Each structure stands twice: as C-alpha cells, then as structure tokens.
Amino acid sequence: MTRWFQDIGWRHLVGVVALLFALFPVAWVLSASVNPTGTLAGQQLIPAEPTLENFRALFATDFWLWFRNSLIVAGTGALGTVLLAALAAYAFSRLRFRGRRTGLLSLLLVQMFPQLLAFVAIFLMMIAIGDVAPAIGTGTIAGLILVYLGGAMGVNTWLIKGFFDTIPKDLDESALVDGATHWQVYSRIIMPLAAPILAVVGLLAFVAILNDFVIANAVLSQNSDSWTLSIGLFRYIDDRYGARWGPFSAGAVIGSIPTVFLFMFLQKYIVSGLTQGSVKG
Amino acid sequence: MSTTDTKVDPAGGASRSPGRGSGDGSDPSWLERITGGGSPLVVLLRISLLGLVVYNAVVFTARLVDERAWLALGAMWLATVGLVWLFTRPGRIPAKFIVPGTIFLLVFQIYPVLYTGYIAFTNFGTGNVLDKPTAIEQLQAQATRVPPDAIRYDSTAFADETGALALLLTDPDGEQLFGTSEELTPLDDLGDVTTEGEQVTAVGAFERLSLVDAQEFASELQELRVPTDDGAIQLQSLTTAARAESTRVYDEEQDLVTDTVTGVEYRPVEGNFVSDDGDVLTPGWVAIKGTENFTRAFTSPLIRGPFIRVFIWNYAFAIGSVFLTFVLGLGLALALNEPRMRSRRLYRSLLVIPYALPSFLTALVWTGLLNTEFGAVNGLLGADLPWLTDPWLAKISILLVNLWLGFPYMFLVTTGALQAIPSDMLEAASVDGAGVWQKFSRITLPNLMITVAPLLIASFAFNFNNFNTVYLVTRGGPPIQGAQTPAGHTDILVSYVYRIAFESGRGADYGFAAAIAVLIFIMVAGISAYSFRYTQALEEIA
Numbered sequence: 120m121t122r123w124f125q126d127i128g129w130r131h132l133v134g135v136v137a138l139l140f141a142l143f144p145v146a147w148v149l150s151a152s153v154n155p156t157g158t159l160a161g162q163q164l165i166p167a168e169p170t171l172e173n174f175r176a177l178f179a180t181d182f183w184l185w186f187r188n189s190l191i192v193a194g195t196g197a198l199g200t201v202l203l204a205a206l207a208a209y210a211f212s213r214l215r216f217r218g219r220r221t222g223l224l225s226l227l228l229v230q231m232f233p234q235l236l237a238f239v240a241i242f243l244m245m246i247a248i249g250d251v252a253p254a255i256g257t258g259t260i261a262g263l264i265l266v267y268l269g270g271a272m273g274v275n276t277w278l279i280k281g282f283f284d285t286i287p288k289d290l291d292e293s294a295l296v297d298g299a300t301h302w303q304v305y306s307r308i309i310m311p312l313a314a315p316i317l318a319v320v321g322l323l324a325f326v327a328i329l330n331d332f333v334i335a336n337a338v339l340s341q342n343s344d345s346w347t348l349s350i351g352l353f354r355y356i357d358d359r360y361g362a363r364w365g366p367f368s369a370g371a372v373i374g375s376i377p378t379v380f381l382f383m384f385l386q387k388y389i390v391s392g393l394t395q396g397s398v399k400g
Numbered sequence: 401m402s403t404t405d406t407k408v409d410p411a412g413g414a415s416r417s418p419g420r421g422s423g424d425g426s427d428p429s430w431l432e433r434i435t436g437g438g439s440p441l442v443v444l445l446r447i448s449l450l451g452l453v454v455y456n457a458v459v460f461t462a463r464l465v466d467e468r469a470w471l472a473l474g475a476m477w478l479a480t481v482g483l484v485w486l487f488t489r490p491g492r493i494p495a496k497f498i499v500p501g502t503i504f505l506l507v508f509q510i511y512p513v514l515y516t517g518y519i520a521f522t523n524f525g526t527g528n529v530l531d532k533p534t535a536i537e538q539l540q541a542q543a544t545r546v547p548p549d550a551i552r553y554d555s556t557a558f559a560d561e562t563g564a565l566a567l568l569l570t571d572p573d574g575e576q577l578f579g580t581s582e583e584l585t586p587l588d589d590l591g592d593v594t595t596e597g598e599q600v601t602a603v604g605a606f607e608r609l610s611l612v613d614a615q616e617f618a619s620e621l622q623e624l625r626v627p628t629d630d631g632a633i634q635l636q637s638l639t640t641a642a643r644a645e646s647t648r649v650y651d652e653e654q655d656l657v658t659d660t661v662t663g664v665e666y667r668p669v670e671g672n673f674v675s676d677d678g679d680v681l682t683p684g685w686v687a688i689k690g691t692e693n694f695t696r697a698f699t700s701p702l703i704r705g706p707f708i709r710v711f712i713w714n715y716a717f718a719i720g721s722v723f724l725t726f727v728l729g730l731g732l733a734l735a736l737n738e739p740r741m742r743s744r745r746l747y748r749s750l751l752v753i754p755y756a757l758p759s760f761l762t763a764l765v766w767t768g769l770l771n772t773e774f775g776a777v778n779g780l781l782g783a784d785l786p787w788l789t790d791p792w793l794a795k796i797s798i799l800l801v802n803l804w805l806g807f808p809y810m811f812l813v814t815t816g817a818l819q820a821i822p823s824d825m826l827e828a829a830s831v832d833g834a835g836v837w838q839k840f841s842r843i844t845l846p847n848l849m850i851t852v853a854p855l856l857i858a859s860f861a862f863n864f865n866n867f868n869t870v871y872l873v874t875r876g877g878p879p880i881q882g883a884q885t886p887a888g889h890t891d892i893l894v895s896y897v898y899r900i901a902f903e904s905g906r907g908a909d910y911g912f913a914a915a916i917a918v919l920i921f922i923m924v925a926g927i928s929a930y931s932f933r934y935t936q937a938l939e940e941i942a
Binding site for chain 2 (some may be wrong): 126127129130131133134137138140141142143144145147148151157158165169201206207208209210211214215216219222229231232233236237238240241242244245246247250251252265266267268269270271273276283302305310326329330332333336337341348349350351356360361364367368370371374375378379383384386389
C-alpha cells in the first residue's frame, strides 16, 4: 500500500487537490445561478431549493442582445481572420516573389505593436469614421469587426504558413500542371488539408475577440444596442455586485457555453496546434 | 537565401497565361483579360466585390469632400484604383493573396499605432478636440449680442433621437434655412426633407417638435447658437430668432481674438486662446505641444510617484504570473505524466476547464468570490480578509486569479514538451545512478526549456498587457492616495492608460494616455525583440 502511494497514489492526491482549485469557482457559479436568494450574501454551495429565478431576472436585461452581438462579432471576426491570414499564408508558403522575406519579417515586426495598446487612437479614429460612414463608425458592430480584422495577419499568418509548409508541394504542383489556377489549388487542395490549424487559429481568434473588453468598449460604449457580452455583463454587475450576483452567475453559465462547446469539439487539434504553432514562432 | 527569393516559381509563371482555368479553348478575349479567367462563379464574385469597392468609394467621396478630409480621400482612391488594377489583370498572384489582409492591417493596426504616436505629442483631450478654425467659429458663436437692426427669422424647433437640436428658419424674404449647432444650410440644399402640405415635418434624422415639446427643451434651445460667418443665429422666443453678431473678433494676421465689449485680447497658448490675466477661452483646438506628455510622467511629482509604482508592479505582475503558472503547470504535468496512472485523461480534460471558459467572465466571477463580507474564499477560510481593498492583498489576489486562469495553458504545453523528451535519456541516467532531482534538473528541465522558453517569453509579453485580469477583478484599485491621475495599487500600465483616457474625473487626457501607450509600445517591442533570439523563426524563412 505505501509502495503504491509512493509510486502512484500521491499523484492522485495532487490531481484531486488541483481539481478542487480548478473547479471550485466553476461549482460556485453553477450553484449561484440556481440559488433562490440571488444575492452574494445568500449564497451556499448546495442551494436548498434550486430555482430558475435568476435566469428569468437575467433575461429581463438585454442579455440575449449582448449574447447575439458577441456571437456575431466573434464568429465573423474569427472567420475573417482565418480567411485573410490563410490567403497571405498561401502566398508566403507556396509562391516565391521579391519582398517575401521582408514581408514575413514585417509581420513579425508589426506584432511588436499590439493593436490593444492603440485603443485611444482607435477610439478617436472610429469617431472620425462615424462622421463619414455611420454604418461602420463608432458604436457599430460592423466597425468593431473591421477593427479586429486589422489584427488578423501577423502571428496567425505565421502559424498557418508553418502548417502549409508541411503539406507536400507535389500535390499542388501536379494540379498546376493540370491547369488549375492558384486560387483553385488554394481553395480545393490546401485549405481542406489544413483544417486542423485553421480550426485552432479560428478558435483562438474567437476566444480572443469574445474576451476583448478594451477595444470593444472603446468602439461600442456609446451605443448600448451594440454592446457585446463583456461590456454588457460588466456594466450590469459593476457596483451592484451583491444584489445581482445570482442573475450574473446565470449569465456567466450561458456565456461560457460557446467556448466550452468549441473546446470540446476541437480538443484533439488544440494541444498539437498550440505547441507546434508556438514553437515555430 | 536571397537567390531563392528572387527566383520566379515555374508554377507561378505557368499560370500567368490568362484564361487557363476557363477551359473553353477560345483566345483570351477582352472579357477574360479583365476577369483574369477562372470559373464563372469566381469571376462573378470578383466583379461584384470590386464593384462594391468602387461603389463605396464613390459614395464616400461626397462625404469626405464635405468633411474636407483630403488625406483620407486620396488614400481611399489610391486603394480603390490599386485594387481594381490588381484584380482585373492576370499575374501578380502573390499580391492578390497578400493584399486583402494587408489593407486591414494598414488601416486598423498600423495607422492607429502611428496615430497614437502623433496624439502623444498633442494636447488632445476634453476641451481640445476640434481643429482651430472650428474652435474659433464656436468661440465667436458663444459670445453674441443682437444689434437693433438684426435680421429676424420665424423659427421652428427640431430634434433628433440623440437630443441634438436644430432650427428651421424663415427669413423676411421667405427663404428657408436649416441650422444646427454646427452649420447653417439653405433648406433647398438638403436632400432628405419630409413635408406634409406646406409644413416641413422632418429633415434628415431631425423631427419637428410641437410647441409643447419645444417648451420642454426651452433652456437648451435658448443656448443653441447656429454659427454664421460673423456671429450666430439665436432664439429670441420659441418661435422667433435673430441674427446676432459676435462680440469676439478674430484677427487672422496677428492670430488673436479681441472681445469688442471689454477690449480684452486673447492670444493662442498651446491650443487655447488665453488673455494676459490667464482667462482661458474654451473650446480649444488640437495643438502640438511637444514632449511635455512624456516628461510629465517623470517630472510632475503627483504623477511620477504613482507612475513609477504602476511601472514596477507591471513587471512584478508579469514575471510573477509567468513564474507561478509555469511552476504549477509543470508540477502538475510531472505528477500526472505517469503511464501507469489511471484516469490520467479525465484529470487532464477537467484541469483544462479554466482555460476553456471566457476569461472576462471568470475574472468577474472571482471578484465575487473574493468579496470581503460574503465571498466564497473568506467563507471557506472562515476569515474576514479584505482581498480586494487592501493594497498588498489585492496584489496577491490578482496573482492568484491569474494563476488560476493561466496554469492550464502551462500544464498543456509542458505535458506536450515532457512527452517529447526521449525516455532513453532518463533511463540511461537512472542506470548511471542519478537521483530523481538530478534527472529533473540535468535532463528534464534543460530539454523542456528548449521548447518552452519561447512560450514563457510570449506569456510574459501577454501578461505585461493583461488588462482583463487587472481591470475586471479590481478595476486597478485600491486607489493610490494623492495621485493626480487615476492610479491604483494593482493598476498595470495598460489599465492605467485606459483609466486616464476614459475614467478621469477631470475629463479625458488622450495626449497623456497616448504618451504612456507609446512608452509601453517601446517596452513591449524590447521584450519581443529579445524573444526573437530564442525563436528559430528568423532562420526558418527559406
């Protein structure tokens, strides 16, 4: 028995303690979301009479609007990111042209100046754009998506290019000899084969956009109809932590569903994508 | 390396003959030359996208001319012509693949970064957002008097959804004008006018107010000034208005504003007209003020103290976060990376859960858990600790939350790296009599670091600007006493910038915020440049 503990048992002990640390906030939020009192003061780990009252209170706010906005922004943003980054990655991986090396290096250089830090400029710029083109200016979801697409290249192009490089060139060369255009090679041969890395880049972009607070708030704060989950829930809970704890927890539970679902769905790609991609820079 | 770069790819060359993919066997016609070949669907898609681009360029031309945004107008047409030129002819395939993303990159990342650099040298902020001519116009419209022989108008009030007001004015000759706080335009020049019979009911987004509704806005309407060349039009009663002349005269040659009533002269000082007695006229305009925003962070005592604290904590937070998450992640990876152990997979997928949840939500959740009176953490400990309101405990809380958010990632990557270490190396060491610690420190850790070191630097760069953890858990607080700018004990530079820009009680100071952002840019660029030495990325460009 002690031999077993020295070899294996302590590992389970460590694992269980780590699980308690990792999961106790999750358990706490799940229980708070069905707690009848709905306040921070009245919470218990196992509520005596679980109800859906908090969800009802949550749905009385603009929660579904924020949720929908977030899904539109993160979904479109992730899709656009994958598309733009993969297009450039194809050129860098498959074509040889003057300025290729400079282009790749510039993408690394640009990464040194993250978009996040330019939020003051983005805020002022979107106000100016709004004067000329209200449909994509400040306070619009479309404008916010365009801003996010500005960060699509860079690391993502490098990640995807790294994967494209591993796809044998014989495939596309024979297609080109058969008369296919580069667009056809890209869309019919390379893209389907690169599905794993595209999924990982898409997932990371989706999560990053969903989590963004700074840029979203700088662009959208003036128009409450366009708020995303991060802005909406933050303003809902800010200053009224005690009283709105229950409905907020309900919102946290529902708001987590999309990413948890995506993670489960793409699990097998994530670990390899993370390590492989990151190691390649 | 450079020889491969300039060499033309034979495959790329082959596809340059137009119309190859269309397969109808005819000569490259003018149509194909323009469409570049390809299947009908692709051609249709390409033409409609280009059409959309050109259409939008035409639409925005008028508005940009209105705004006198000549630079934007030039850039827009340059891009439009360039895009049409590129996508209506064969060849230049690399450009076709790279240009779409590059346009977004230029407009929404590179331009904002450069613009941040410009703002950092200006006084941009509350009270200084206009250009100089507009500011002078508004200053003149502020101080007015109605001369006895003034032109008088019949007036009707209008308002839009945001509460902005406007006046429909009928002059003695019967001509109708529409005036907002920004400009006065003849009604005939406005396109979007709705009338019912003789009566104008809506102009653009503005809708006519009934007399009863107008009564509600009476005081705002009294303050409304519609700027004209030499003054402003202002209301006399709810239904009449008069053209008033400004009591402030602007002398362009000497660049000074004179008050004709008091005779006081105002001269421009850093974006505002200021009298000799120090009386400042607002609004001002955006003016270059040099490096003052940068030096202020280091010289003004009320700013310097908090700024240096924020600066030091920023490094402590980033280094501490990386260290703690790495140690915990690696420890768990070592403990759970044992093939003989049961339910390893279960542990692994459950431990990753914090990573799969949106961090903005979990950060907000932790605020509740760490609440002093009712929080679950104090509940479990049976303690009464002020986790978020005590300067030191708040710092510990932030690190704890970031540990919770970040350890699953480190656990994932170190597990992957551990499995890549050849097991015969460890076995050989065992045979040679190495202990557990020796094996770990001499073999496992050095091997692990080859893979993980770049990730640690990337993690450092990420946490250096980890706004969400700081702002959503503590709002940067508790506040540092006596700080002139909003600064808290857990603020890192990026949250500090955010609060200067959007939450300062004295009004926004975009110039100073941008200057701090530029300082962060420089620091982050330093970190990244250093990290490049560890990645093989540069050598990999083949």
